[in-house]
Each structure stands twice: as structure tokens, then as C-alpha cells.
Amino acid sequence: MTEPLRLGIAGLGTVGTGVVKIIRRQAAMLEARTGRTIEITAVSARNASKDRGVSLGDYAWETDPVALATRDDVDVFVELMGGHEGAAKEATEAALAAGKDVVTANKALLAIHGQALAEQAEAAGRIIRFEAAVAGGIPVIKSLTEGLAGNEITRVMGVMNGTCNYILTQMEATGQGYNALFEECGRLGYLEADPNLDVGGIDAGHKLAILSAIAFGTKPAFGNVQLEGIQRISLDDIRHASDMGYRIKLLGVAQRTGRGLEQRMSPCLVPAHSPLGQLEGGTNMVVIEGDAVEQIVLRGPGAGEGPTASAVLGDICDLARGSRFPTFGQPAVSLQEAPAAQTSLAAPHYLRLALLDKPGALAKVSTALGDAGISIDRMRQYGHSEPTAPVLIVTHKCTSTTLQTALDELAKTDVVASEPVALRIEEV
């Protein structure tokens, strides 16, 4: 184990640059900890001439990531390009085919093609590591796959998109609306090129699908994640939730139920005084529950150069130390197909309706809910100067399908001006 571990790094954006900086700055420390020198052999990026604030002159430059991934002098292909199709996927497959281990930060690639890639890797005796793909600097993949390996995992929850959490906490803190904060995030560079990846919950959904696969020994199934974004959350929702002792978070939940594997990423109300409720700004949090460990909460920066590079380096050091096990913690061929739960476990729900000012309107609402078997815990109607009145309802426990039935019935009446906002209240 005294030979150097040789890296080929594809993608020199924020994360790639951060990785190069650490390897240059901390060479002695990394060698002390892994017993080997960690060397960068070659790099690759779209723009060769950009000044990244770090010297790249020691490394071979490849214009083609596939060529980089298959170089004879590369042991580990470090994929930091992103995107679930195109170059990232091709180069990862090529690296595995060429007998390289892979370290990646690419959540979309693993959520969508993780099963095929894991099977390819394991057939070839190679390793794929991806700590940086989920929750930035938090060692959550490691904790779940290794530290909690003695547990039957019962539930995984997480706030895993910093941009959404920033918007939601800033709405409460500053009284600005969603649109203003969305624009601010654009200016600050907090949004992906396709902002729907963030505010639509897709990015966080990718992360949840990866955690689910490890937690429950199932094939990653991003297509089965019930996704709902934060675009329709209003200041009123934030304030009502706060009045009742809750905060709204884009929360991912994965759990086995009697009816299949439930995976959802959606805005939920969580108790304001719970660790999840107290999470502010761009910070991420993952909650893992297991039959032995009870509950573990992990909190840290979900993005950024240093934290994400820290996660990539953790994987690289593990490979340097000789740690080797299957991608999702057990052999890919042994992962089960998990049927998606068609409904979620019952929970109280928060409803905001825009009620038209007609006689009997409230009665129609309570009839629609009552006919579906949903009882009302609290209801408030607010004064208004518009043609619609905001009505706020908290239901007793009901499933998402029951609630949808009631809302479908309600839509057939003539009393609701726009599609209701319905948010689950999660007692975390």
C-alpha cells in the first residue's frame, strides 16, 4: 500500500477546484492519514484557459473526459462534472470498464443510473463512492452505509436543498415573498442552471432516492419519489404555520410501509422547536432512525467549495486506505425492487383555500372533507378585501389519497377560486 493513489479529475468548477486545492495544500496530512501519497495525474474541464486560483501546470490536461477516465496512469476517476446524461455518464462507464474506481458528487447520475452503474462496477470489482452527492459536507452516506450497518433503518428524513431552505427561512425572517427571494437567489448564484432542480424539489429528490436505496436495500428509484416544490408557499402559509408553532421545510421522508416504500420530497410543517424546524439558511440536516440506534441527527453545510470538497476527499482517503464495499452497501444484484407506496402514512394536514365569497361556501368545504372521512381540527377564516377569503384548515390525521379525494370533490364545487395548498404536518 505504499504506491501513490493517482487521480484523474474531470470538472474544475467550484468543487473540482476545491479538491485540487486540498490535495495541494494538505499533501503531508493526507499521506499521514492514508499511508500513501495522493497524486493528481490529469484533469479535464470545459474551459482550459480560465484562472481558477490554483496551479494546474503539474497535471496533464485532457479535453475529453473519457480519455481522462481511461488513462493508464489514473487509479481513481473523480467525476465532478454533473448531469445525469452525456459526458458524466459516458466517462463514468468508461472508467469502470477500464478498471478504475470512481468518486463522484453527481446525485442525478446515481439517482437515475445508480443501479446500472453499481452493477457494472461490481461485475468489474470496482468501487463507486459518492459522499458529496448527498448533503454536501455531512458524512451521511458513510454514517448510513457503515456506521449504522447494524441497524434495520426505519425512516430517513432530510432537508437537503440549501436554496429552498434559504428561501423559506428568509421569507419568515424578512417578510419578503417567494418571488423576491427566488430572484435574490438567482443573483447570489444559489440556483442551478435549471432552477426547477432546486425549487421543484428534484435535486433534493435525487438525494432522497440515494439514501433510500442504502437505507432499505432497494434499487434506487428516483421515479418513485413523490415530488412537490416550494413555489406555491406564500407568506401567509409561513405565518400561519408559525402561529401554530410550526415551520415549513422542504422535507424528504423515506420509510417502508405496509403498502410499499414511501419516498416523498415536499414542503411540510414541522415543529418549530424540533432540530429540523430550527434549521436555518443553507444548512442541511439528515435524520436517520434505526431499530437499534433510535435517532441520529446530522447537520452541516449542504454545498460550497470546502464542504463538498471535504466529502470528495473523504471518499478518496477511504479508497487510499483500501476500504472496498458495494456501491449501495450491499451487492447491487441483491437490491430489491421496491413497489412505491401509493399513499403516505396518515398525518394531519394544513390546508389553505381561497374561498369565493358565496353563501354556504364554508359548508361545502366541510362537507367535501367530511364525506371523505376527514375531520377538522381547526379552521380559521380571515377578513379580506378581495373577492376571495383565505381559509385555513388543519385536519386530523388522514392519508394523502383521502385528502386528494376530498380536494377533487371540492374542485367540482363553485366555491374555491384556485387550487388549494395542502401541506403535511410531520411530527418529527
Next chain:
Amino acid sequence: MTEPLRLGIAGLGTVGTGVVKIIRRQAAMLEARTGRTIEITAVSARNASKDRGVSLGDYAWETDPVALATRDDVDVFVELMGGHEGAAKEATEAALAAGKDVVTANKALLAIHGQALAEQAEAAGRIIRFEAAVAGGIPVIKSLTEGLAGNEITRVMGVMNGTCNYILTQMEATGQGYNALFEECGRLGYLEADPNLDVGGIDAGHKLAILSAIAFGTKPAFGNVQLEGIQRISLDDIRHASDMGYRIKLLGVAQRTGRGLEQRMSPCLVPAHSPLGQLEGGTNMVVIEGDAVEQIVLRGPGAGEGPTASAVLGDICDLARGSRFPTFGQPAVSLQEAPAAQTSLAAPHYLRLALLDKPGALAKVSTALGDAGISIDRMRQYGHSEPTAPVLIVTHKCTSTTLQTALDELAKTDVVASEPVALRIEEV
């Protein structure tokens, strides 16, 4: 890697029984995750006839832990006896000498003899793992040693004794005094046989010494931990702290300073709204700060059958998967001697004095502080019916040595009835 991993388990108290239960109940899951069967070959405990609620008939019984540790049919010696001398130490040394790997939950053993044991293990090519020794079910050793291996660690902090945290949070919640809650903890079985291990900060100090060694690449040096227990914290202190927006926690802090390695375990005031401030009951929390990752917060149960067994199983699964690296994350012979910092970094302090009712008493206090160069941020004197008046002072930033100088001067005057309570205010 298809041969079974064979365990010899010494100690069948709460944790040992929990480990046996998991291995029996989850055999298929553990095999799927590690690719091997995990078998118990032999066990050992003081009392062979006790009913532990789990069947032990499949395992050989050894009365002597050394005999257990050196059996030919044992690959890993699992030491769950506790105690830093006697049987635990002898059996661990014997296991290493006989070519076994070791998994232990023994914080005292590692904090005090960790350097010698690590050197012995590494000379013999053996592994010592000890996730369960620090913060129960939280995978903090793994996070620090592996997940954050790319970081230069700058500070480690933690609330790592559940009993102390239970007492301190219950004082605030119920208004009961320290003594009443100490007795309650005894009745509930929350106290070690020597309660001073808990309330004196020794147990938590052992854990801090272990984390320090990994974090800073230094030899474990429990003797250099500045220890202070919670025995002198009064309800008044709890209330004053709360009034100022703080909570009192038995907080461990380890950091490199220009004057050496600072390691202290002492009651501190932390902001009530920080994650550490919000930690209630027996839960543990560890905060790790690194140059790349910024700050990670890990929270979970610090003790109990399931959580501690979960940590032991994590180590066992790692060994089954073939993970092998030095005890404290780098070779023991490369760990540095770290001189202990003789003073802590400057911080504001909270002082509670019992002032005798004499003219000029307050003036003498402010003179003693002022002569040492300590300026006062806030001072309050409370009404009283006793011969002494409680005086509460918050200082501006000062070091512990400067403060001690002032308190020594104050002791020479005739105005203070008892030894002052001085607590650091930690901005975490």
C-alpha cells in the same frame, strides 16, 4: 472474504447483551451488508447464571476473558467489560498479542492506555475499533477519522455525558436543585458505580481525549484535560444564565492554540438558541470544525443498549468488510506529543460570588478584577436575607489564568464567603 467473522464477546451487561441480540436477530441483514456471516464463538461474563433475555446456549462460555480473547476460533475480541485496568486491559493486550482485532466500547481504557495499545496493535498488524466509546450511537469516530479525513480539524466540541445533561436540563425544567436530581439519577440507574465519573466530568473527559487524538494527530492525553464537574452549579446559575439567553452545559472543547493543545471539559454557558444550547435530556452532541467542511453537528443517544450496540456493530461490520487503518487514524508512532495549553483562549466569563455584607465589598471585587486587567460587562447584586449577598458578574473576554489571578487576589480579601463559581461563556 467468504469465511465467517468469528467474535468472542467479553462482558454481557447492557451493551454486550444488545450486541448478541442484534447478531442473532439480524444475521441475514448483516451478511447481505458485509458479504460474510458474523458468528459469535464464545462469550464471557462475571455471572454465568443470570438470565439476560437472550439465548447464549450456542456459544462457548469462558470464565477468563484472557482465555476468551486468545481462542483459536476467535477473529475479533469484543471487549465490553469496561474499566481501564484489570481484566479489560489484560484481555485486550492478550487478544492483540494473539493476532486478534479488537472492538471495544471502553473509553477509559483508550483515553489512558490508547497510545500503548495502538502501538501494540500496529506492530502486530491488528486493528482496534472503538466507535461505542464516544457518544454512544453517534458515528462520531467514523465521521472524524474517515469522513472528514480531508480536513485539518480546527476545533472539536461536545456534550458527551447524558447524565450531566439530564441533570442540568431538569434543573431548569423542574426547578429542582442539583442534589435532588443527582439522587434521582441514582434511582434511575443513570449514574456510574463511581458517580464522580459522570458528574465530575471524567467520563466525558475520556471521550474528549480520544476525539482530540484523532482530530489533531496527537497522542491521547487524558491527563492534560482540564476537568471540572457540575457539582457546584446552582439553580441560581441556571436561572441567571437563562435570563441572559444562555444554557449551562458540561461542554468539552479541544483545539490547537498558539500555546499548545487546549482540552477542557467543564460547565460552560452556551447560547440558548444554538444546537448545543437546545440539547435536552440524555442526548449527546458533537460539533466538529474543519478547514474545509466548516462545521458539522452530530446528535444522538449517548448511551443505552440499542444505540451503543449499534456502534459496536458498525465496527464489527467494518472489520467484516475488510476496512483496516490505524487506531487513531494515522500510525500511532507518528502521533505527536502535544504540550497542554496552560491557559485557554480568552472568552467572557460568568462569575457568581457570595459577598459578605460589608462596606466596600463590591469595590474590592471590582478592584481585584480590574487589577488583573479584567473589565466587567455586567454586574448584578441580588436582595438577600442571609449574611451573604449573591453577586453576578459577566466579564469581558479574559483567559482562565487571568481570571484565576483575580480570584486568588479576591480570596485574600475578607469579602467573599465561599469559593466563587466561574463559568466560561462559549460562543459556539
